[in-house]
Amino acid sequence: xxxxxxxxxxxxxxxxxxxxxxxxxxxxxxxxxxxxxxxxxxxxxxxxxxxxxxxxxxxxxxxxxxxxxxxxxxxxxxxxxxxxxxxxxxxxxxxxxxxxxxxxxxxxxxxxxxxxxxxxxxxxxxxxxxxxxxxxxxxxxxxxxxxxxxxxxxxxxxxxxxxxxxxxxxxxxxxxxxxxxxxxxxxxxxxxxxxxxxxxxxxxxxxxxxxxxxxxxxxxxxxxxxxxxxxxxxxxxxxxxxxxxxxxxxxxxxxxxxxxxxxxxxxxxxxxxxxxxxxxxxxxxxxxxxxxxxxxxxxxxxxx
DNA sequence: GAGTTTGAAACT
DNA sequence: CAGTTTCAAACTC
Ligand SMILES: [Zn+2]
Ligand SMILES: [Zn+2]
Ligand SMILES: [Zn+2]
Numbered sequence: 001x002x003x004x005x006x007x008x009x010x011x012x013x014x015x016x017x018x019x020x021x022x023x024x025x026x027x028x029x030x031x032x033x034x035x036x037x038x039x040x041x042x043x044x045x046x047x048x049x050x051x052x053x054x055x056x057x058x059x060x061x062x063x064x065x066x067x068x069x070x071x072x073x074x075x076x077x078x079x080x081x082x083x084x085x086x087x088x089x090x091x092x093x094x095x096x097x098x099x100x101x102x103x104x105x106x107x108x109x110x111x112x113x114x115x116x117x118x119x120x121x122x123x124x125x126x127x128x129x130x131x132x133x134x135x136x137x138x139x140x141x142x143x144x145x146x147x148x149x150x151x152x153x154x155x156x157x158x159x160x161x162x163x164x165x166x167x168x169x170x171x172x173x174x175x176x177x178x179x180x181x182x183x184x185x186x187x188x189x190x191x192x193x194x195x196x197x198x199x200x201x202x203x204x205x206x207x208x209x210x211x212x213x214x215x216x217x218x219x220x221x222x223x224x225x226x227x228x229x230x231x232x233x234x235x236x237x238x239x240x241x242x243x244x245x246x247x248x249x250x251x252x253x254x255x256x257x258x259x260x261x262x263x264x265x266x267x268x269x270x271x272x273x274x275x276x277x278x279x280x281x282x283x284x285x286x287x288x289x290x291x292x293x294x295x296x297x298x299x300x301x302x303x304x
Numbered sequence: 305g306a307g308t309t310t311g312a313a314a315c316t
Numbered sequence: 317c318a319g320t321t322t323c324a325a326a327c328t329c
Contacts, residue, residue, distance in 0.1 A: 098313055099323040113324060137314080163311065172326055173310045 097130050098141070106142050146179045161186035169194030170204055251283045 097103040100114035109119040118126050134141045140159075147159045158176050161184060167173045169183050169192045176183045176194055183194045193200040258279040262272035 096314070096323080099325095101325075104313085115323080141313095160312095165311075167310065167326095171310080173312095175312075178326095 098134050098137075103130070103134075104141070145175065146181060156181050157184040158187070162189050163187075164189040164192070166191075168192065168200065170201060247287060251280070251287070254279055254283050 097114065097117040097119050100109060100112055100117050100119060102109040102112045102114070103117060103119045107119075108121065109117055119130070120127070131142075143159070145159055146156050148156050156179075158179065158181065162169060162174050162176045164174045164187075167177075169177050169187070169189050172178045174183075174189070174194060176187060176189075182196055183189055183192050195201070255276050258276045259272060262275045267275065
């Protein structure tokens with residue numbers, strides 16, 4: 001286990017699972033918190049935040065992290081050649097990866113358009129350094145941006161607020177609107193129309209609904225065009241959730257497949273709905289089962 | 305798809 | 317801390 005001290009009292013804690021070595025995580029823990037107590041605790045401390053999906057990290061990274069902390073050159077790590085960013089064509093630019101949404105949400109880059117960000121398994125050292133640099137700049141960099149408001153408050157709000165000037169906070173340029181939440185008092189937006197009573201917001205959120213469905217009402221064909229008026233769900237990993245985007249995608253795929261099957265068998269729309277709903281039920285129970293299972297394993301492994 | 309607009313994050 | 321630059325995504329056509 002390696003602890004990298006960061007500014008602002010945060011620490012980057014790398015935990016290696018004894019068996020597989022494949023599951024490591026970065027944790028942010030407050031400086032005053034007792035590491036051993038945390039590790040032996042069965043229940044995650046509320047102040048401890050799992051920075052999602054910063055894994056896997058090879059065992060050697062521990063050495064590199066230590067050397068980074070002591071100011072040594074990480075290239076001095078003994079052993080087999082380690083793929084470094086500089087060994088590959090194009091300068092590694094992961095240091096600037098804070099611009100990339102994948103990186104910012106703790107993921108490896110995947111189908112994003114960021115410029116040679118090297119945020120992948122081939123550049124683990126660069127990536128790790130970038131994560132550390134990012135946390136040095138902002139210890140909360142990987143915290144979810146949408147937190148609940150004051151305790152007991154139902155409405156979530158953006159932890160920093162937006163600074164929109166030209167979008168009226170009614171386009172996805174606005175992080176509040178993107179997260180489907182109202183702007184709050186901490187937003188510094190100009191010309192905000194993203195508030196509860198906003199008529200512009202209401203018309204915007206009510207219009208793109210099922211109005212076009214009437215055109216296709218006679219058709220029993222479940223073509224994708226029929227759903228073109230439905231709200232689009234976008235990949236947003238900044239919202240912390242126990243259900244990953246991959247699971248959402250897989251579930252949607254299952255539902256689509258079920259719909260196609262119903263279509264293939266020329267089921268009635270009513271029966272198709274029932275089949276899809278039943279499939280959704282199966283997906284949900286599977287998600288729950290896996291969720292509980294992984295929670296159980298986590299508790300077990302955290303007592304190492 | 306190309307080109308424009310936008311605001312977060314980086315930088316000074 | 318404020319002004320500027322850089323960046324990748326949202327948006328438009
Ligand atoms: Zn906004
Ligand atoms: Zn806002
Ligand atoms: Zn606003």
